[in-house]
Amino acid sequence: MPLANPPAPQLTRTRAAVDATNLLRAYGSGEAQVVALRNVSVQFASGAFTAIMGPSGSGKSTLMHCLAGLDTVDRGSVRIGDTEITGLNDKALTRLRRDKIGFIFQQFNLLPTLTAEENILLPASIAGAKADPAWIGRVIATLDLADRLTHKPTELSGGQQQRVACARALATRPEVVFADEPTGNLDTRSSGEVLRFLRRSVDDFGQTIVMVTHDPSAAAHADRVVFLADGQIVEDLHRPTADSVIDTMRGFENRVPLAGEGR
Amino acid sequence: MLRATLKGMAARKARLILTSIAVVLGSAFIAAALVLTASIQATVDDLNGDAYAGADVIVQPVEPENRGDRLVRDGVSAETLAAIEANDDVASVSTTVTWMVNALGDDGKIVGGFAPTMAVNWGDESVERELREGRGPETAGEVAVSARFVTESGLGLGDTVEAYSLATDQTAYEIVGVFGYSGDRDSLSGATELAFTTAEAQRLVFDGEDVYTTVAVTGADGVSGDELLAALEPAVGDEAEALTWQAYVDDLNAETAEATSLIGYFLLGFGLIAVFVSVFLIANTFSIVIAGRLKEIAMMRAVGASRGQIIRSVLAEAGLLGAVASVVGAGLGVAAGAGLTSLVGNSFLDTASTSVAVPAAAPVAAVAVGLVVTVLSALLPAVRASKTPPVEAMREAVKADKPITGVTVTGLLVTLVGATGIVLGLTETFDGDKANLAAAAVGAGIVFVGVALLTAWLSKPVVALLGAVWSWSFAGRLGRLNASRNPRRTAVTAAALMIGVTLVTATATLLTSVKASLAEQFESSIKAELFITGPVTSSVPATFDPALMDDIRDADGVAAAVELYYDLAQVDGTEQYVNATTDLAGGIELFGGEVLQGTVADLEEGQTVVNEWSANELGIGVGDTVTMTFSRGSEAHEFTITGILADNEDTDGWYVDPSYAAEFYTPKPTTALVDVADGADVDEVTAEVESILADEPAVSVQNHEEYLAQVTVFFDYAVIAIQLLLALAMIVAVIGVVNTLVLSVLERTRELGMLRAIGMTRGQTTRMVTVESVTIALFGALLGIGTGLLLGWIVQQALVPSGIEEFAVPTALIAAYLGAAVLVGLLAAIAPAVRASKVDILGAISYE
């Protein structure tokens, strides 16, 4: 199997939802300096589901945070849709996150004081806008959450909580959804549900999703897997399967010794 | 364990500092109160010790109990003085003639308010007076005045001052000298003095009798105080009493000690209230800190720490905090007490130097209270922490709040116990005033604890109701939800705020009710529109010339006018209020009284009228005779009862013909009522009557509102004073709000990070925290107002038999407190809101 497939033709024609060029991000200074991203350039096509993989400490979260405007880069530029985000102030970044980006974290996604439905509508509420009821209804139906809407997060299982988080991320039809190990805390069945939903939202709704994961079978749900090691992109795999992902990981683990364990 | 405790404390510095401020303030207040009390006592003792310095024996008249409110003075007679002077053991004698007078300043108004104006004889040696200008008085028309009198009256050397006493008419004196006191003081404890010749002083004080207020005797060489006392006993006889100088000073000290210790208890009481409030704050802080450490504690339990060890580690933390904070508090308190003493000394006592006394009790009590309160407050959270099951360490999910049913039931029971205490205290079930007062006070304290427990249950509906106000803003809605998400925490925080507000509201409600009851009685009974009276602060009762009554009666628009003379006389050997008026029937009419039997018209000499209750007390009726001896009178007069009045607070007492007023302690009328004719303009009549009274500076013309306002002015002062004293408790409560919010924000860092990540702006975050803060503050204020109104109502109901029949709500004060609560909420939110809006998003959302 070739290490890097040529990009699929239909994906190259689509405009990139996220475009990062020459990202450099270093923490600390002098001796203790850790370079988390070394000259990373990557595009995420609109309407595609991309997984980011790599050993612990390889810079996956850092990359995602920089792409989402949560962290600032030392050099390079990031574009979300039509917006160049490097250099934006806190206010503009906050608006951008609110209107153009959806987030799914590993845990602590939901506000315990709000019901599931209120949590789903949270971004719209924060924006003081009215969510599109037809769209929300469709998302809720797809996630099979209709009979859980009035429940508080404490009354939901971990899988249900993550499904609510997914619904919330999609509620504003963002340009891109970033998910950092969304299934990291879930059992196989619950992760399956969440991953199938993410897949469907790409297929049915044309959503763009970027997901960080450690799990090869999770990555197999994606259209493409980008591999990071020591702050650099080392592989770019299209149409992955669990086996091809595992093979790829073995491949570069052999080539690049597990350096950059900064933790 | 101790090392772990210390490390833990170091990591939570900010929280500990906030918590310790509460302990520091409480301890400091207690220490300051004790030091201030002791120092004022020491300073006053020093002043007392200056009185008659050098004399060996002091001779004073024997005071009959309660004669005319002690306004009519007895003196040591000239014969006794002569007998003392004739004694061989006596080296020298000095005499003092002194009592209160009224003097008019350059504005024609009576000089002085709360501090009295005293007349004294220039020869008096009780204190050292130092002439600053001019000379002493040599004739009856001359006076030397104290430096303080000069500043207060606006008069000076060469000016003429008008002065009068109860015994004399207004007289003009020429100021021939100005004096100060040893140590370059302008006054003695703020009082002003006018020094006359001895004869003139006797005219003012004793109506011209040749008697003396005090005779100070110095013994010949080699004669001790006790020997001199023994030698003088026969000369003094029954008319006066002699005592050694030391005994005299001891008496003075004991008298002032009573007043200062009362102030001390008062201050201490408010200090303890502040300490009580800090209990809530400390307990809450420890609860929250422990809640945030549940995982850590569970982990320690899992690796083998016993429950006792967990409790001890929390208590050790509390003990350390309490020790440091209370020592700091004691130090600050002692310093503050010393500082306040010189402030009080300089501004009120006008002393050249103040003595600062630091009783051992001050630091000891402050440290003990601070330490004990801190450790006790932490006990409950510590025990709760120790109950954490080790499995908690492995659990992930956010825990739902424990049910609060148990707390609510307990709260209800505790509230009832406290209320019972208050009712028992108010209905004087126990022996002695102190026991009853203690029962009521402890009951009130218990009610606070009970209501505080109930607040958790109350917080849901009330906070939801308050939240409706913010529902327009999503951030506001989140803030409201945060305020109600941990009912116990919100409840305890609000309860701390509640205490101060409750006390103020209860006091204000009661005083407003008293005012309303007075006003109601007034409006319903008194038919006269205008009152002629003097200020309540006047040291000598204000009087006016009765001859002016005819002018007033003749004035346009005056339907009737009645003047009243007043005395506290002996009636058949009992002390009774006796009034005199030229027009009794008119007076009864204007005061809304009612005649039950006989007649009140044309009261002649030797006839009297009395209310039913007083007549029954003496077992007499119409036609019976009684004897009366008036304040200034020496002989008893016989009176026949011609009429009985229905009981009515405004007309109760005895009535006689004004010809007896010469023997009253105020030989001139003190009050008059003016009935304005129907259709006449009240303002015009007021102006007319005022012009008639232009030469009577002591009295003024007032309508109902003005009169009531003047009578009840002390109530307003009382509310202000209580508010000032409660300021400390309120400050502690506000620190509590800040503390709770800071801790909650810390606890919710992750949540805040998530909210910020998905697009919540800094402004919205700030608004969210602010709404939570304002909601808690308003909740506390509402609770306080509610509880205060309830307490006020209970006390008012208990006082209905005493005539407090109206229940009135101090609306302005309540509105002010609600406004203040909003302000407090806003202020308390500043630090936590800034903290929340600056949450490091990345730090918050990255998992450990």
Ligand SMILES: Nc1ncnc2c1ncn2[C@@H]1O[C@H](COP(=O)(O)OP(=O)(O)OP(=O)(O)O)[C@@H](O)[C@H]1O
């Ligand atoms: N705030 C920070 N300060 C210093 N170093 C940091 C910081 N954040 C990340 N790093 C370092 O940057 C490197 C990349 O970290 P990053 O969190 O992006 O890794 P990751 O690929 O997400 O790892 P994991 O799979 O464990 O989540 C690591 O070496 C880490 O130690």
Ligand SMILES: [Mg+2]
């Ligand atoms: Mg990561």
